Structure formats: structure tokens, C-alpha cells
């Protein structure tokens with residue numbers, strides 16, 4: 359593999375060009391380069407030797423040279439609006455080089471919803487083998503098992519590049535077991551204990567959680583399993599056909615095509631990230647856009663692919679009128695910074711974790727019934743069905759009301775099976791224990807739009823968080839779930855008696871108005887951006903087909919978080935490796951059949 363930031367010695371033609379050397383892009387490039395020439399263009403640098411990036415315990419908010427924040431239009435707050443910068447990774451590995459490595463998978467119900475939205479071949483049974491292909495799962499050792507960790511062998515992979523393991527050492531087992539027991543209490547969510555949250559079954563479970571970290575010495579010991587440390591850097595992953603160009607941005611995809619017919623991607627225009635001369639590279643087979651949900655729609659728009667009248671308003675000549683580009687953008691929301699002071703007498707129980715802190719070592723997933731009572735699925739189903747599309751349509755979050763209704767309908771069906779509605783997770787600290795809660799399947803939709811023809815400028819990402827009432831109702835339930843957990847033994851026994859008041863979370867008996875105000879004043883982005891080039895029928899505002907080919911093109915694919923039309927990955931990364939493996943498989947099959 360050649361990794362360089364110098365274009366002078368590069369070939370100018372490759373069979374495949376992958377835009378973005380992030381989570382999905384490097385995984386796809388690795389598979390294609392086994393028997394094809396591939397150029398990856400990555401905007402950020404190669405930080406292979408940077409120990410801040412490599413160390414799995416420097417996570418989430420730690421200053422890192424890969425860590426960037428995009429400013430975004432203000433969103434709803436308790437008393438007006440709030441500014442919520444959007445965090446993303448820009449270096450080899452992309453988001454996987456800075457994320458919290460919580461190793462989450464979708465459920466059977468979630469993948470059924472994705473399939474029902476018009477995506478045959480994307481159900482759980484089709485998708486599981488691709489998640490397995492990407493993974494080397496390290497079963498818990500005897501000590502971890504004694505502390506409660508478990509797994510279900512048949513759902514895991516044991517020969518893939520991505521290391522997935524329980525934390526080693528198994529931090530704060532007393533906290534973990536107390537948190538699990540508390541989540542089984544009817545006064546919290548009444549969850550049942552699961553051996554493994556990756557089986558596809560949800561049904562209201564809580565479990566010890568694994569992370570995408572190479573704790574397994576056969577891969578890379580104690581390194582985060584970023585896509586760079588999984589699919590690129592290890593010697594076993596070396597590919598003579600693979601060239602990775604860092605510190606350069608793709609300005610646009612070059613295309614040719616007859617009017618009224620499908621267009622063909624012929625290559626990309628590239629310039630140094632720091633500015634400089636524009637160069638052209640040719641792709642003889644396909645161009646794959648993997649620049650993530652914030653940037654991939656912007657690249658298509660700069661290429662003349664998007665809402666034609668919008669592009670014309672910026673002076674860009676439309677190549678393809680595809681109004682869904684940049685619509686359907688979504689993110690889960692997070693209730694975070696809930697720091698519950700630790701009871702000093704609990705120190706002896708091994709709850710402190712020093713600086714070896716991993717986010718979310720215990721995760722609970724209540725269903726609608728467990729969160730909202732025995733009639734919960736009907737309450738949520740009706741709320742979804744009755745949600746008005748008007749506001750979302752007026753801001754361009756969906757291209758038509760049918761799209762909003764179709765998405766609400768498959769979400770209601772997913773909840774009817776057993777899909778989790780909320781995630782509650784626990785994180786150890788030295789003097790505090792943190793409880794966090796995250797929404798899973800939001801219905802609010804925003805937009806990603808360029809506002810200049812300068813390809814190096816960030817797009818405008820208008821998230822429209824919590825603009826559909828059902829999302830606010832679920833967020834309020836999330837806040838109440840944290841309050842209940844913090845006051846229910848044995849978890850509460852680990853905390854000071856005034857821990858909840860210290861954290862600022864409204865008490866269990868707070869009024870709805872108090873809870874709503876606190877939620878609107880404190881929520882943050884979940885940083886699981888998706889949807890801005892959604893895989894769904896074109897009539898619903900879809901941008902790519904189930905084969906991930908951009909509608910109206912012969913050989914332009916998008917494969918990254920932007921293609922997910924629904925947030926069925928509670929955290930995105932392990933699912934995205936599944937998307938990468940499936941995309942590579944489809945691309946290689948098409949190449950072998952000489953279709954492209």
C-alpha cells in the first residue's frame with residue numbers, strides 16, 4: 359500500500375476511486391484493492407504514529423489532531439435556540455479514529471424496517487454475514503466471564519480486520535453489575551439481562567458492552583480498531599494496488615452523459631486541503647463516495663447532482679436533478695454530562711477506573727412498552743402516524759409528505775416487534791459515575807446544503823433536532839430514566855445521597871414542563887449523522903438504490919453513513935463496516951460480471 363500526500367509520483371488513472379479515507383472508505387478500498395487498482399483521496403492527514411489517536415482510552419473530547427467541529431445553525435433550546443457544533447474526524451480512519459468505540463449493532467426489527475422502506479436484500483439475515491466478515495470478536499476470558507460478561511458465538515465473526523472486545527481489564531465490574539441490576543428493576547425500565555446485545559434481538563435488554571478496540575494481541579494490541587488500524591496499517595492488509603492520497607480534498611466528481619440518459623462518473627477533481635493546484639484523476643470502473651453524512655452530499659452538490667433549482671441558484675449547472683441529496687439528514691440526540699458524584703465509601707468496591715475510562719460499559723435498551731407502559735407500542739405507533747409532515751417538508755427535511763409518512767410507518771412497525779426506543783448507558787469515572795441516554799430512531803429530519811461553490815468550505819448542516827413532538831416526548835422519557843436509575847439501588851448505593859440534585863437532572867417527581875425545559879437546555883448531538891443521501895426509492899427522496907448506485911448514474915456509488923435512511927444503528931460504526939463489506943461485495947460482483 360502506498361500512503362502519500364504527494365501527487366507528483368501518482369498515476370492519474372485507477373480502476374476505482376474512493377472519496378474519503380474514513381470508516382467506510384478504507385474498508386471498501388481494502389476489499390477492492392485485492393485485485394484492482396484503487397485510489398483513496400482523504401482530506402485529513404495520516405496520523406499513524408500519533409499516540410493520542412491510537413490510544414483507545416483517549417476518547418470523546420480529548421484534544422486530537424483528527425478532531426474537528428463544524429459550526430451549524432442554532433437549534434431549538436429551552437428559551438430560544440442553542441448552538442450545537444458538530445464533531446467529526448478528519449484523518450485516515452475518519453470518525454473511527456476519534457469515536458468512543460461503543461460496539462453497537464442493529465436489530466432484526468431495525469433491519470426489517472430498512473428493508474420495508476424499499477431496500478430488498480438489507481434485512482438482518484442478509485446483513486449479518488457482512489458484519490461478521492468485518493469482525494474478529496474476542497470472547498470474554500475467564501475473569502471477564504466471572505464478572506458477568508458473556509457472548510453468543512454464532513452471531514460473531516472471528517477472522518475479520520476489526521477487533522471487538524470487552525474492555526481489558528474489565529473496568530469497574532461492581533459498577534457494571536450494579537447498573538445492570540438497577541436496569542432490571544421495574545422502577546427503572548424492567549429490562550432483562552442479555553448475554554450479548556449483538557444478536558439482533560432486542561426486546562428490552564441490558565448487558566455488559568463491548569467496544570471496537572484491538573485488545574486481542576493477534577491483531578494490534580491496545581489500539582482503537584479504527585478503520586485505519588483495521589483495514590489499512592496492519593501488514594496483513596497491505597495491497598499493492600492501493601494508493602492512499604492524504605491531505606487532499608475531492609472538489610467534485612467528473613461526469614459525462616447523454617441528456618435524458620444515465621450519466622457516468624469518469625473521475626474526480628482534487629486539490630490540496632491547504633489549497634493549491636487542481637488535479638484530475640480518472641476512474642475506469644467506478645467512483646465511490648465515502649466522505650460521511652456531513653460531506654458526501656456536499657460533494658454530490660458540487661458535482662451538479664442534487665435539487666436542480668437549488669443548484670442553479672448557486673450558479674452550478676445541474677447534471678442530475680436528485681432532490682433527495684442533502685435531505686433526510688438525521689442524528690440521535692444525547693443527554694450527557696450527567697455526572698453523579700460517587701459515594702466515597704464505594705471506592706473500595708472497585709468502581710473507580712482511574713484514567714482508563716471507556717464510555718458505555720453497560721448498555722440498556724428499553725422497548726416502547728417498557729418505556730411507556732403496557733400500551734406503549736400503540737401510544738408510540740399512533741404518535742408516529744399522527745405526526746405532521748408539514749414543518750419537516752417546509753424546511754426540506756423530506757422531499758414529500760409520503761416520505762415522512764413511509765418512514766414513520768416502518769418505524770412504528772419496528773417498535774411493534776421489539777425495537778429499542780431509548781438507549782441508557784453507564785460510564786465509570788474516578789470521582790463520578792456518568793449515566794447517559796440517547797434516542798435511537800428519531801423522526802426529525804434536517805438538511806445538508808452547500809452555500810458556496812468553494813469546495814473547501816463546510817456545508818450548512820441544519821440538523822432540526824427535536825422538531826417533531828414525538829422526539830421530544832421520547833427525550834423526556836430518557837431524562838426520567840436517568841433520574842430513576844440514579845435513585846434505584848444497587849446503582850444508587852454507589853452514589854452520594856444528593857447525587858441526582860448535584861447532576862442537575864430533574865427529580866423523579868418533576869413536572870413535564872420541568873423535564874422538557876431541562877432536555878431542551880442540555881441535549882447534545884448523538885454524533886451519529888446519517889441519511890443525507892438516503893437509500894430508498896427515488897419517489898420518496900432516495901438518492902441511492904439498494905445497490906448503493908446513485909439514481910440516474912451507471913457507476914457512481916455512495917457507501918457511508920449518509921446512505922442510511924433510518925437510525926437503525928444505535929451507534930454506527932460496526933454497522934458501517936457491514937455496509938462497507940456489502941458494498942465491496944456488490945462492486946466486486948459487478949466488476950467480475952463486467953457490468954461496469
Ligand SMILES: Cc1cc2nc3c(=O)[nH]c(=O)nc-3n(C[C@H](O)[C@H](O)[C@H](O)COP(=O)(O)OP(=O)(O)OC[C@H]3O[C@@H](n4cnc5c(N)ncnc54)[C@H](O)[C@@H]3O)c2cc1C
Pocket residue numbers: 377378379380381382383399400401402418419445446447448449450451452453454456457458459460461462606607608609648649650651653654657885886887918919920929930931932934
Ligand atoms: C466523537 C465521536 C464519537 C463517536 N462514538 C461512536 C461510538 O462510540 N460508537 C460508534 O459506533 N460510533 C460512534 N461515532 C460515530 C461514527 O464514528 C461515525 O458514524 C462514523 O465514523 C462515520 O463513518 P463514515 O465512513 O460515514 O464517515 P467518516 O468516518 O467521517 O469518514 C469520512 C472521511 O471523508 C473525509 N472527507 C470529507 N470530505 C472529503 C473530501 N471532499 N475529499 C476527501 N475526503 C473527504 C473526512 O476527512 C473523513 O476522514 C462517533 C463519532 C464521533 C465524531
